[in-house]
Amino acid sequence: MKMYKFFIMGLLLTVVSCTLDKTDYENEINTAVPEHYEFKEAVTLSKDDYKISIEALNGTFYQGYNEIRLKVVNAKTGEYLNVSDVTFMPVATSADGSKASCPHRYQPEYNSTGQYYSGYAVFTERSNAMQGWKLYLNFKVNQKTYELDKEVTVQEQINKNLNMTSFTGNDGGQYFIALVSPQKPNVAENKLVAGIYQYNKPQAPGGSFPDPSQFSYSEVKGYTLLLDPRMPEPSMGNHSSPNNKDLVQGDDGLYHGVVNYTMTGNWTLNFIMLNQNGKIIKGTKVSTDFTPGVAGAKSELFIDTLF
Template structure:
């Protein structure tokens, strides 16, 4: 029995070394977590100085935490800001005004000078975990704010730039479900996975008739993680857990990464009635030298 366990361990080490050596991203297996909220840009409007913040001071493709701070323009005095509402849009090359998931009403539970929320951006479109380097592509988006101070409503707006993601473990996907509706799934955690059972958190949103998005409720996101590279042969792992919605509105589950490298998170999304919205079962067969089958709903990661 000990000999069998030892042989299995040595085989795993061998397979891992093959993955890093044969794939073109072996030198990209180190990523930093996104840092604290820092100013991306600011607006001087209505006698106010409005700071727009994001992690590391930049907006990236995928899920982004954000914050809005509003003070007087000259003295930077604290104001009695009652609420901040957000609208984020993008105009494509055809002139269509598009949107994406974001917090419409920002949260000020910590401090009425700091209003926090999130935004999910689906551009640039050229992103792949197989890219050798960050592409440097920038896409313009427009942030419009409606905020209230002492009962008076003000408005302001600013163009921002969204860059390619720097961390493939915060990847995302957009798709049309069998119900004809457009959906987004964005990875939120872990930013830096471990070779262990990881807490997996995603956001899931569906497009409404007014071109905005809302969180889907009481769905289930079934999970089947695999290493699809030809040098891994569709290797999977035990102890994974499907994702279900928690009180924060996001979907939580477990994913067990048994080694570093290129993984595909294969999903099947089911609505609250158990109907499949998107996703297909993948083969459980392990076959070296063949790229593994992927669900028609999947997100690739690399760590």
């Protein structure tokens, strides 16, 4: 009977601990998970008779994945223009003068319905005293090329469901994974979307700045991102959930899967990334052991989330 009482007391303590942690998560969630679904003007540029407007969600560039919409307008008439040879390139300059870019769509695609050019930028760092970002744009009207640039501010991404990671793969490539959605998951099976990108090392010395061959990135094609979500907090025992689906590439170039969040709180998305031949580029399996009281182990490739 004494052993039974001790067991019940221990079980109650565990439940209380888990409940307290869960309550703390919910308090943080109320202030930490913004949602942005409206495109607003983030920056404008002008050249001769043309106004170039770049829109982003919430009118803000954030660290991580940013879908952008670029519009070219006749400044006098307000008419939207279908110009040609549009290019878009973000470049970061550090305090020491060194320059780098980030995954981006160099040649935005024209959307005839919305009359804008669609692209993205995966800003790897926020703007700070040691590093600033500038956008370089080109377009052509009547065989005349226009070149523009503009300094922009990249804000910290406070929504952890839109986190990203960068790493060197086992093949020596430099890769980036950026979460795209959901912005605010539910306690349910959620569609999980991510972008996977690779830096293309220059094959020759650069020409005049900004030479796009020195800042080239590509969307990774035909890979698979194996998914194992866990709750890593000690009180959660690093437990997983059923009915998750690995991420595979869709027609939009992004990777789509399903993550099943069974409760609110801190989650770790553990990944193993496989190339087209099934070879592991990065990532390790996570033990299936239930480990209450101990912080959960993670894959060597992971992204933390919170909702």
